[in-house]
Amino acid sequence: MCDASLQSYTSFRIGGPAEVLVEPADVDDLCRVVAQARAEKIPIFVVGGTNLLVRDGGIRGMVISLGKFKGIRQEPDHVLYAEGGVGMPTLIGYAVRRSLAGLEWGAGIPGTVAGCVVMNAGTRLGEMKDSVKAVRMIDPRGRVVDISAADIPFSYRRAHLPRGIVAGVWLQLRPGDHEQIEKTVKEYLQYRKDTQPLTLPSAGCVFKNPPQDSAGRLVEAAGLKGARIGDAQVSEKHANFMVNVGHARAEDVLALIKNVRAAVKKKSGVTLELELKVVGQA
Numbered sequence: 001m002c003d004a005s006l007q008s009y010t011s012f013r014i015g016g017p018a019e020v021l022v023e024p025a026d027v028d029d030l031c032r033v034v035a036q037a038r039a040e041k042i043p044i045f046v047v048g049g050t051n052l053l054v055r056d057g058g059i060r061g062m063v064i065s066l067g068k069f070k071g072i073r074q075e076p077d078h079v080l081y082a083e084g085g086v087g088m089p090t091l092i093g094y095a096v097r098r099s100l101a102g103l104e105w106g107a108g109i110p111g112t113v114a115g116c117v118v119m120n121a122g123t124r125l126g127e128m129k130d131s132v133k134a135v136r137m138i139d140p141r142g143r144v145v146d147i148s149a150a151d152i153p154f155s156y157r158r159a160h161l162p163r164g165i166v167a168g169v170w171l172q173l174r175p176g177d178h179e180q181i182e183k184t185v186k187e188y189l190q191y192r193k194d195t196q197p198l199t200l201p202s203a204g205c206v207f208k209n210p211p212q213d214s215a216g217r218l219v220e221a222a223g224l225k226g227a228r229i230g231d232a233q234v235s236e237k238h239a240n241f242m243v244n245v246g247h248a249r250a251e252d253v254l255a256l257i258k259n260v261r262a263a264v265k266k267k268s269g270v271t272l273e274l275e276l277k278v279v280g281q282a
């Protein structure tokens with residue numbers, strides 16, 4: 001698809017189009033697409049869509065969505081294999097139904113399992129690195145490479161993976177008490193509902209938490225809860241979320257980010273680092 005709007009592919013509902021948008025049917029197809037893009041020197045960007053701000057000029061080159069990579073299977077020893085496009089909520093539902101514990105920390109994270117590995121997504125209960133056993137990647141030449149988690153350095157909101165596309169993930173879970181797992185997941189979903197602006201488009205937390213502190217607390221202390229530029233607003237409910245209250249443009253969000261960082265720096269002396277990925281052309 002050419003000049004495809006990315007707004008419906010991002011939870012923020014903001015941003016320009018993809019020059020070319022491709023949804024491969026399966027791993028073989030993905031390998032072919034990657035090899036062809038390399039031969040034609042076309043840059044590739046993979047979109048899951050829930051931690052992204054796509055600039056208003058859109059993304060040049062090829063954008064790949066793993067929207068058709070939706071398979072999950074159970075393997076021996078409480079291991080699940082999930083294709084890269086499986087959403088975390090679906091994966092967690094699958095694990096809960098089989099009384100497999102270990103993913104409860106991720107309840108309510110809307111990203112794909114692949115995006116969650118790349119970002120080492122996490123909460124105060126745990127993070128992706130606690131659950132990943134191995135990752136199936138497609139390297140830049142279009143070859144399948146399986147990498148053990150032991151060979152992947154993980155840090156705060158980042159997995160240091162080789163270049164390529166995550167096509168699938170093996171997760172090491174453990175047998176658990178069905179009621180207890182379900183209870184933990186439900187409690188955590190309720191906690192999110194109570195504390196996060198889930199009814200408005202957003203891309204989750206905008207800033208990384210500085211060591212021993214919370215970005216939300218710092219933004220609130222700087223007096224910016226509710227601050228607005230155009231239709232981009234610092235959430236009234238959670239100051240580390242920015243929400244799209246109508247037809248926000250990426251430039252509105254970027255201007256708001258600039259203001260927030262300056263105010264926090266002035267008030268607390270802390271330079272906030274972006275957790276949000278900003279991609280594409282202005």
Ligand SMILES: Cc1cc2nc3c(=O)[nH]c(=O)nc-3n(C[C@H](O)[C@H](O)[C@H](O)COP(=O)(O)OP(=O)(O)OC[C@H]3O[C@@H](n4cnc5c(N)ncnc54)[C@H](O)[C@@H]3O)c2cc1C
Binds near residue numbers: 110113118
């Ligand atoms: C309401 C809400 C709540 C959230 N809560 C949390 C939370 O509690 N904790 C947390 O950590 N995050 C949270 N997030 C952010 C987001 O869900 C995570 O960062 C998630 O890991 C992003 O996954 P994604 O599939 O959407 O990837 P994207 O946001 O699309 O991409 C993130 C990066 O990964 C790359 N990428 C994506 N897929 C692949 C792939 N298959 N192969 C190679 N690279 C890839 C992208 O190119 C990009 O660089 C929240 C977001 C929202 C909207």
